[in-house]
Amino acid sequence: MRRYGIAGLTVAIAFFLKLLLDSFIPIESPFLLFFAAVMVSAWYGGRESGIFATVLAALLSNYFFLSPLYSLFSNNPGQNLRLVLFLLEGGLLSLIVASLHATKQRLEVSLLNLSASEERYRQIIETAYEGIWVIDADGRTEYVNQRLAQMLGYSIQEMLGRSLFDFMEPEAQEEAKRSREQRKQGLKEQFDFCYRRKDGSELWAIVSTNPINEQGEFSGAIAMLTDVTERRQDEVALRQSEERYRAFVKQSSEGIWRFELEPPLSIEVPEDEQIRHFYQYVYLAECNDVMAQMYGFDHAEEIIGARLDTFLVKSDPHNIEYLQNFIRSGYRLVDAESSEVDRYGNAKDFLNNLVGIVEDGFLVRVWGTQRDISEAKSELRLRKQAEVALQKSQ
Secondary structure (H helix, E strand, O other): OHHHHHHHHHHHHHHHHHHHOOOOOOOOOOEEEEEEEEHHHHHHHHEEEEHHHHHHHHHOOOOOOOOOOOOOOOOOOHHHHHHHHHHHHHHHHHHHHHHHHHHHHHHHHHHHHHHHHHHHHHHHHHHHHOOOEEEEEOEEEEEEEEHHHHHHOOOOHHHHEEEHHHHHHHHHHHHHHHHHHHHHHOOOOOEEEEEOOOOEEEEEEEEEEEEEEEEEEEEEEEEEEOHEEEEEEHHHHHHHHHHHHHHHHHHHHOOOEEEEEEEEOOOOOHHHHHHHHHHHHEEEEEOHHHHHHHHHOOOHHHOOOOOOHHOOOOOOHHHHHHHHHHHHHHOOOEEEEEEEEOOOEEEEEEEEEEEEHHHHEEEEEEEEEEEEOHHHHHHHHEEEEHEEEEEEEE
C-alpha cells in the first residue's frame, strides 16, 4: 500500500505543479512532469508502482489536459496516439528505473556482504596464531598481521615496505632467493626458515607460500609462518644430549647395554613363563665396545642382535636363579653376579646393575651396566683351594 500510495502522491504533486505552471507558463506537453512522477514511483516502489503511476498520469492527462477536456474519450487520432505513446514510454521507463534500482540494491547488498566478509577475513588474519606475510614481486612487504610483527619483535609500521631479506640470516637469503624464483613459476612449497628478530635472536618458522598472479603474471606471494623456535631448540638440546650420552657410553670403563623385548612381556604372567619369554624374545639392541670386548669381540656391531642365551646359558641353574631374582625384585638388581661364557666358551663372571622399563603393565626393555670380575673370582677360588689344601696338610 505504501508503494502505491507514493505513486499516487507523486502523480498528484506532478498534476498540481502542472496546473500551477500552466497559469504562468503554459506547457505544451501535458506529460512532461508526469515522467518525473513515473520515475520516482518506479525507483521507490518497483515496476508495478511505476506502471500504476503511468496509468494514473495518463488518465489525469487525458481528462484535464487533452481535448476534449473533462472527458476520457477522444475522437482525435493524434491525441490518442500521444496517450498511447506516453503509456508505452511510461511502462518502459518503469521497467528501466525499477531494474536500475534493483541492480543498485543488489550491488549494495553485495558490497555489504563483501565488507562483512573482508571484516571477518581481517579478524581471522589478525587473531590467527600463525604469522601472515604478503610481499610484492620485488620481495617488499605489503602487509603483515600483528602476530608476525610480534614474532619478529617489530611493529607493523616498521616492517611495511622493507625487503624480505632484511629479516633473514645471511645464510638463509640464498634459499629465499631460490624460493622466490620458484614462486614466480607458480610453485607452492613449505620449508623451515631462519629469521632474525629485532633483538638479534633467531626465529625458526615453518613457512608455507602461495604465489599471487595478476593477469597471468607473478605479482607477489603470501606466506604463513608458524613459530617452531622452541621445537628447534628442543631438537638441538636433544641432539646435544644424545651426543653427550654417546660420548659417555663410548668412554665408559664399564660395559653398558640395552636389551629389548619384542613383543613386550606382561608382568602379570607366571614367573616360569616370563623366563621362557626372556630366552625366546629378548635380544641385545645396544651396547658399547667395552661390553663387546668382555665377550671376545672387537666392536659392538659384532654382537648387536644376539639373543639372551648367548650370554646366560639356559642350562646353568645359576642363570635361572639370576633371572628369578630379577623378576622378584621388581625388575631391578644391584651388584648381582652372573656366570656367563664368551665367544670362545671361556667362563666369565660379571657384576651387574640392571633395571627393567615397564610401560602400561608390560616390560619393554632392560638397561644395565656390568663389570668383569672374572680375575677376582678366579683369584678367590685359588685362595680358597689353597686354604683347603693347607687345612688338609695340617
